[in-house]
Amino acid sequence: MRRLVIIGTAFLAALSMAATAHAQAQPVHCDYGDFIEQALTSGAETYDVTVAGRAYFRRDGDGCPASAVCQAKSYVIGKDRVLVGKIENGWACAWYGGTRQTVGWLRATDLAKVAPAPTAKVDWLGDWSRDEDSTVSITRDAHGGMHVKAFTVNMSRASKPSGGFEGALLVEGFSALYSDFDPKADADYKAQFPGEPSPPDCSARFRRVDRYLIVSESEACDGVGASLQGVYAR
Template sequence: MKAYLLGCRPARRSRRLILLAVLVAAAGGSGVRAEENECRRSPALSAGAALAVGRIVGPGRTAFVKDGLARAGCPDPSPACRERAYLVAGDSVLLGERRGAFLCAAYRGQKDDAGRVGWIPAEAVAVEAPTPVTREDWLGTWTRVEARIRVKLGDKPGTLTVAGDATWGAGDPDRVRRGGIHIGEFAGTVALKGDTVSFAVGEAGALPVEKGGAYDCKVWLRRIGAWLVVDDNLACGGANVTFRGTYRRQP
């Protein structure tokens, strides 16, 4: 009887649910879930993400655009979806997936350790032709916030030795004081295959990533443009430690 007094009789409930479904679809962009519009981390190399290098060509400021987690219905051209952060003509970006009229882009300036990942209008960026990657393009020390990867020539011809160390919580003074910093590391010597390298770290050293065990540290790396892009399986260190991200080579 209480349900009846509130107007929830079967016929009305059906009409109400249908109306609610229509409203949700309209607000969510043809039923696309908010998390499917997410763009806030580097591309997942482990899932075969396609990458390209682009350069901003739009006039004035090209603002980043919110994703579906920040605001329902985004990315969208409306002012409500526009971020304060922006790029300008000439800025180089790493491009990932496309969602309608928007591209997921990662940007890091020469002095910007954290960088920025977000949607940008596809019409504001020009995709650059890929360039060959040489052995020397890999070498050096690459960094991002709380992570460093060193690449040098291996002892055997055609190989690279790759070693990384990372932390989680080192930017939190309270964690530093309490000793609550988590650490991670990996190292391996692998055959160089153009612009990509991947391996797992087993008990006997590096092995092909597909032969790694379920709990072995697995790392995927790609050299593209000015960046070293890295992905891992979250098993290369303590809780929350990851090497995922875009890295810049130190001078």
């Protein structure tokens, strides 16, 4: 566990620095991947929709999200609850988990922030799902630590690619980390193949927001065309 804590601390610090540099270099966007990355690195907050009638999502693009041509078909209504990763110039990059998950811009004036609920380690436990083919299970191990098992399969492709991982989970407040990096195995590989880059390790980040679990993993955890990235609920 001590090794995982050291790896986790360095990993999260590096992610924070990379996210800051990325935010400074890139224009503002609001798509699914952008929302997930924002939520994992800087957090997300829960908002209730307060507008009377429909609040339509707006897409990215030239003149967006302010221009009327950016309006999407998807919308939310009063009392719906969304997760917001960031607010820029009066527009909130929001996620909604209705019949299908939707991410886009909503007017910040149509939303009201919900007070965050405290999160303890026990709140992480349970079986989480993004859809019927992607699941994350978090349990206690024999020593009282946290254990994660994740699996996904893409049933829409003929080859049915799959991915996943299983092992110890380091939980710190609202965030958590999984990594299968093994220093001894890495040292043995470098000794056997000097000058060769080490094989990529499988790592995953997690974030609790309200009643949701947000997940993103490295490519080494995936099958080709199968990813665990997304927002999960119990």
